[in-house]
Amino acid sequence: MQERSKRVLLITGFIASVIAIGFAMYLVFFASEQAPTPPGEKPTGVVPSGTLTPSQTGTPGAGGSAGTTGDGALPEASPVASGGVTQTIALTTGPVQNPTLSADGKSMNFYNKEDGYFYTIDKDGNIVKLSTQAFPNVQTAAWNQNAEKAVLTFPDESKIVYNFETQTQITLPKHWDDVEFSPTSDHLIAKSLALDPNNRWLVTSNDNGSNVTSIQALGDNADKVQVSWSPNDQVVAFADTSSIVGNNTSSGFDTKVIYPVGKNQENFKGLVVEGFGFASSWSPSGKTILYSVYGDYSQGKPLLWLVDGTSANMGNNRHSLGVNTWVDKCTWSADTVVYCAVPQNLPDNAGLQRTLYANLPDTLFKIDLSSGRSSVVAIPQTETTMSNLSVSTDGSVLYYTDTFSGQLKLIKLK
Structure with missing residues (x-):
């Protein structure tokens, strides 16, 4: 009898367990289903067919990035730059290289x-070939001032000067490097x-490569010389060949000297700069x-500076502009106005390893050099790394290359 009672209890327990498990499965798989949607109503959390998923709200990073409106929505992009989120217009569907402003400005x-092929985009937005001749695998194109001629360099280091107006070309020596045009476009400068x-020189020549003149011996320092022909025809390069010359007691910065190389071998006063990574850009005049340079004083970030550059006052009035970016991300709009793409949230020591931060999104700044004031002009509506900046002659449009896509784009300034 006792054995029979045990069996009954076991069977009863088993049945109770099955019922409990079944009820639990019901709660998990069936009880959580949503009730049917009443006619005429859309289910919450479901995007109606044919519409886009709504943007998620959030707080973009600091440093000039787009903020949100009072209700948490992203601000609407302005068609013309006014200091906030701004529309950008793509001029090409694919990547471009070596863009430059043409003679019409x-x-x-x-x-x-x-x-x-080389192309131009005219005022109506039409893309037109500059030449019927194709130039496969061009590595670099150094344009002259009016963009009707260019020095083309190919993978095998061969180089030609091509005139897009006359559709003619001239071959240059392979051992010429960093070839550029003079401001008047009738001469070339190069590192031979x-x-x-002992036979390495900074040289000038006619624009067809003739009448070569040696300017400065280079020796083993060719990589420390930057070709940079001044618009006033006085300086043709800068030599970054000095070591740290000590601590500037007035500023507390480590300093070094950059030597301007005169066209006629003049001995110009050196530029005293604070830090490393010197790169420069001449004003239009x-x-x-x-x-730009970087140092401990700037937490290793690149910092823009301005200094006088004529023979009479070379190196005078040196002062920081307080903007952390590289000078090749800037362009001149006038002798006292510069536009610069400034990386957002640039970390300390970015100047030491620039390639690590090459894809940081940029904010467009305008710097008034007469007052020293800088201001945000535009935050591109889509996060963009900007390069190859150019401003139209009338100051209405800023062109740039979108580093992410390689496309040529513009921002309307007015």
Whole structure:
């Protein structure tokens, strides 16, 4: 009898367990289903067919990035730059290389690596070939002032000067590096790099490569010389060949000297700069030099500086502009106005390893050099890394290359 009672209890317990498990499964798989949606109502949390998923709200990073409106929504992009989120317009569907402002001050020339042709975008937005001749695998194109001629460099280091107006070309020596045009476009400057360091020179020539003149011996320092022909025709390069010359007691910065190389071998006063990574850009008149350097004083970030650049006052009135970016991300709009793409949230020591931060999104700044004031002009509506900046002659449009896509784009300034 006792054995039978045990069996009954076991069977009863088993049945109770099955019922409990079944009820639990019901709660998990069936009880959580939503009730049917009444007619005429849309289910909450479901996007109706044919619409886009709504943007998620949030707080973008600091440093000039787009903020949110009072209700948490992203601000609407303005068609014209006014200091906030601004629309950008793509001029090409694919990547471009070596863009430059053309002679009319409003069209853009560029190279299309996909088909090997050079193009221009006219005032109506039409893309037109500059030449019927294709140039496959151009590595670099150094344009002259009016963008009707360019020095083209190919993978095998061969180089030509091509005139897009006359559709003619001239071959240059392979051992010429960093070839650029003079401000008047009738001369070239280059580093003539022979195998023997004793025969390495900074040279000038006519724009067809004739009448070569040696300017400065380079020796083993060719990589420390930056070709940079001033608009006033006085300086042709900068030599970053000095070591740290000590601590500037007035500023507390480590300093070094950059030597301007005169066209006629003049001995100009050196530029005393604070830090490392010197790179420069002449003002349109050649009166001043915009440059960037980095050091401990800037937490290793690149910092823009301005200094006088004529023979009479070379190196005078040196002062920081307080903007952390590299000078090649800037462009001149006038002798006292510069536009710069400034990386958002640039970390300390970015100047030491620039490539690590090459894809940081940029904010567009305007710097008034007469007052020293800088202000945000535009935050691109889509996070963008900007390069190859150019401003139209009338100051109405800023062109740039979108580093992410390689496309040529513009922002309306007015």
